[in-house]
Each structure stands twice: as C-alpha cells, then as structure tokens.
Amino acid sequence: MTARKFWTQLHWLLGITAGSILLLIGLTGATLAFRQEITELINPGVLRIEAPAYRPATPDTLLQGFAAVEPERRIATLTLYAEPGRTPRAILEPAPGERRGDVIYLNPVTGAPLADVKGAEFFEVAESLHRWLLLPREPGRVVTGVLAIALLVLALSGLYLRWPRDWKSISDWWRVDRKTRGRALLRRLHLVVGTACLVAYVPVTLTGIFWAFDGVRDPVSAWLGEPRPPRAPAKPIGGKMAEKASDKTAEKKTEKSSEGVPAVAIDTAWQAFERAAVPGGWSEVIVRVPTGAKAPILFTWLDTSPTHERARNRTTIKAQGGEIVKDERYNAKPAGGRALAAIYPLHMGTLLGLPGRIAMFLAALMLPAFTITGWWLYLGRKRLEREAAMKRLRKAAGAHIPVAPEVSAGD
Incomplete structure (x- = not known):
C-alpha cells in the first residue's frame, strides 16, 4: 500500500466514524460562539438594562x-x-x-x-455536550480529546492528499467550475472549503488536546513557566462511610x-x-x-x-x-504565562476580535457539512465501485458464453 492510498483510506475511515460525532461538536460549538449575545436578546431587562442616572x-x-x-x-x-x-x-x-x-x-x-435567565439550561447542556459529550467529566474530556486528534488528522491528511505536485497549480485549489454538477461539484466544494477551514481547525484541535489530556497539559504548562498544582487523589469511600x-x-x-x-x-x-x-x-x-x-x-x-x-x-x-x-x-x-492565558481566546476565536469569532462560528458550522458531504461521497464511491464490478463480471461472463449459430427460415 502506498502512502497516498493509506492516507486516503484513513481519511475516509475517520470521516465516516469520528466525523459523525464531530457533527455534534460542530453544532454545539457554533451555538456557543454567540452565547452571550443570544442570552441577552432573549432576556431583556436581566443581563442588561437601560442605564438611567443611578449610582x-x-x-x-x-x-x-x-x-x-x-x-x-x-x-x-x-x-x-x-x-x-x-x-x-x-x-x-x-x-x-x-x-x-x-x-x-x-x-x-x-x-x-x-x-x-431563559435559555441558561439549554446552553449548559450544549456546553456539556461540546466538552464532554454528556458523559462524566473525566472520561468525557478524554473522548473529546480523541475526537480532536481525529479532526486534526482529517484536516492534515486532507491537506496532504491535495498537495500540489506543481506549485504553479496552487491557484487551482480555490477555483470552482460553475459548469460542474453533481458528485464532482460536491467533491470540489468539500476540498475547497476544507482547505479554508484548515486555518481554524488546527488551533481548535490543538487547544482541545491540551485541555483533554493531563499528560499534555501538565508538561506544557510547566514548560511555559506556570506548572499546575498537583491534583489530590480521590479517596474511595464506600457503604456506610460514604453515607455518613x-x-x-x-x-x-x-x-x-x-x-x-x-x-x-x-x-x-x-x-x-x-x-x-x-x-x-x-x-x-x-x-x-x-x-x-x-x-x-x-x-x-x-x-x-x-x-x-x-x-x-x-x-x-x-x-x-x-x-x-x-x-x-x-x-x-512572562511570555509563557501570557501564552497559556491566550489558549481559551484562541479556541473561541476571540483573540482576533469579532472577525475571529465569526470565522470560528463558520468553521464549526462546516463540520456537519463535511460529515454529510463525506458520507455522500463515500456512498457514491461505493456505488460506482459496485457498478464497475458488475460491468467487469458481465464482460467476463459474456466472453465465455458461446454464440448460438444462425438458423435459416427454411430450417
């Protein structure tokens, strides 16, 4: 198996498995992007009030x-x-x-x-789904960390698979032929939009991996000059001791x-x-x-x-x-401490202000689109492979069937 074929198969496999769950991560991430503004809109007079002359x-x-x-x-x-x-x-x-x-x-x-506050419970559930998939906190963050790794592999393998052999053709990456229709158009949009979202997915996945695994977070924090305090081990208490x-x-x-x-x-x-x-x-x-x-x-x-x-x-x-x-x-x-403080704004896109938030919002919305188009392309590819296999079988079978001799009208 060549390297290109390996990454192609891995990209397809992750896209139809992990991608089906990343769909939920993307939807909830887009929902949380403008949580403050939405909450203020549906709760007039609670989070923000008219500012009269009061102290x-x-x-x-x-x-x-x-x-x-x-x-x-x-x-x-x-x-x-x-x-x-x-x-x-x-x-x-x-x-x-x-x-x-x-x-x-x-x-x-x-x-x-x-x-x-109206909508508070909805956003809490959305945040829990986004961060832990509604699982208990510890196992949930590990699962989302694994999904972050899968998304990173999807993004980088997609970049590798469309890497240009000739740098003169890099402008073709962003070109979509208006005459293209059907599966070819869907595949082209999948490639072009996926390349554009790569800029957002790399920092999102890296920050997600940082939060998910203590084996990553602890050494990185220590290297940046702000080591995390040791976590106290949970003391198991069972039976009557727990009740007391x-x-x-x-x-x-x-x-x-x-x-x-x-x-x-x-x-x-x-x-x-x-x-x-x-x-x-x-x-x-x-x-x-x-x-x-x-x-x-x-x-x-x-x-x-x-x-x-x-x-x-x-x-x-x-x-x-x-x-x-x-x-x-x-x-x-120091620079390390400021870098650690910037991890959350980098994940949310707020590090670049409103344009960054909009970019992360759109990138999160694209995850469901990539999942749907990925499944569509995968099923279409399998259908084409079946049709090609059937043609080969019919051709092979036809080559071995003897042709009956012509019979004259008199016979």
Whole structure:
C-alpha cells in the first residue's frame, strides 16, 4: 500500500466514524460562539438594562440586598461591570454534591435577584455536550480529546492528499467550475472549503488536546513557566462511610446556609481595589466573597482595554485594613504565562476580535457539512465501485458464453 492510498483510506475511515460525532461538536460549538449575545436578546431587562442616572451599589450593598430576599443562600463570587447597563452577576455557593452553584443576576441598585435567565439550561447542556459529550467529566474530556486528534488528522491528511505536485497549480485549489454538477461539484466544494477551514481547525484541535489530556497539559504548562498544582487523589469511600460523609456535608451546608451571609465587610477592600486599578481603571472584576471576616479577598479583573477576555489581573486585599497582599498584573507575566492565558481566546476565536469569532462560528458550522458531504461521497464511491464490478463480471461472463449459430427460415 502506498502512502497516498493509506492516507486516503484513513481519511475516509475517520470521516465516516469520528466525523459523525464531530457533527455534534460542530453544532454545539457554533451555538456557543454567540452565547452571550443570544442570552441577552432573549432576556431583556436581566443581563442588561437601560442605564438611567443611578449610582451602582457597592459589593456590600449588593450582598445585603440579596441576603434580605434569599437569607438561606450565599453568594460565592460576584462579578461587577464598569459598563453602564450591565447587571452584576453572582454565582451561588453550590449545593451538596454539586460542582458549581446557580448563576443569577442582581439589581444593580438594590441587590435583589432578577428574573431567571431563559435559555441558561439549554446552553449548559450544549456546553456539556461540546466538552464532554454528556458523559462524566473525566472520561468525557478524554473522548473529546480523541475526537480532536481525529479532526486534526482529517484536516492534515486532507491537506496532504491535495498537495500540489506543481506549485504553479496552487491557484487551482480555490477555483470552482460553475459548469460542474453533481458528485464532482460536491467533491470540489468539500476540498475547497476544507482547505479554508484548515486555518481554524488546527488551533481548535490543538487547544482541545491540551485541555483533554493531563499528560499534555501538565508538561506544557510547566514548560511555559506556570506548572499546575498537583491534583489530590480521590479517596474511595464506600457503604456506610460514604453515607455518613454525605450526611455530614449536608449538615454543614445546612448550618452554614441557615446563618445567612457572613458578616464580612468588602467595601474597605473594594475601595482599596479601585485605588489599585488606577490609572488604567477596570472593566470587569470578579470578587471572591470570603467565608470568614479575616480572610483576604481576591479580585480578578480586566483592564479597560484588555488584550482578550482572559488577560486577567489578580489582586488580593485584606478585608479589614485594605492592605494589598498580592498584586499580579497580566502585562507583567512572562511570555509563557501570557501564552497559556491566550489558549481559551484562541479556541473561541476571540483573540482576533469579532472577525475571529465569526470565522470560528463558520468553521464549526462546516463540520456537519463535511460529515454529510463525506458520507455522500463515500456512498457514491461505493456505488460506482459496485457498478464497475458488475460491468467487469458481465464482460467476463459474456466472453465465455458461446454464440448460438444462425438458423435459416427454411430450417
């Protein structure tokens, strides 16, 4: 078997197997590309409101306002925006056995929770399908990592199979003859659009592989100067031990929630943060609400003109005195740290702004198209092979059948 025939067979095989699942990955990826805009559109007055002449409440006022309405629930993180009209976003403390709490939005003046966000559950399911195929988190990310490898092999093998023997003919890569019809036209479009999407699929698959496998992520992070902390091994607990541990956790959560919001003043640290953000200012800040009065408060924030949505600064401030414990700026990071922070924007296309997002959106939409056209071409090829085989059989059979002698009318 020649190298070209091997890659041809592998391309077909991956296209009709992994491609059938990559169809779902592409559809959900396209759905998530403009998640924020769609959510704002179907939830008027929740994520964004008309910006009248009001003074946004301080974090303490927001926490107290929420506690007055929901005394049994606690806010774990609070996200504030400098842009007028964007409402504060809060993530509640997760319930026992849950990884993450509910996401709600607050009235920017009173802190009272606003209406539930429509479409939130749909996007959560779409994200889970995109990242883990609705499987448990650990095995799911490995499966999607394998699919990312398959997509990378599909993209690169497709490039190899149409690599020009003569560089003068490279302009023919993008030419589609308008007179072409049927299977030939479909095959030509598959090749041309696939080559164009190659620019998007290579970074998407490489970043997907990075997230999927710790054997890739750990050494790459360490090489770029930000090693990941060691993961604590899960302790297996079975039978009655598991039930007791679950009961104790539930009791602690219940006791904590019944106490309401802890008496932690954030405004002193908030004022210190606003001073620390000068002169550039801030556009978005995530406040990790402490559970104790003496715990420092972490502010994770963006400048007014950030390079991308993950170009975050981290400032830790004492809650009582307002002294800055640690101040880590994104621009002061080494090149490796900035490269790691750019992985998510690279995957989403936001690293290049709106044009990048549109390009990734279109590339994601093309995955279902490649799957459908790939299957169509594959089935058509098999049909042509069967027809050719039947012609050969008929020809071979006809060569061995004796021709009957002509009989005259008199006979």
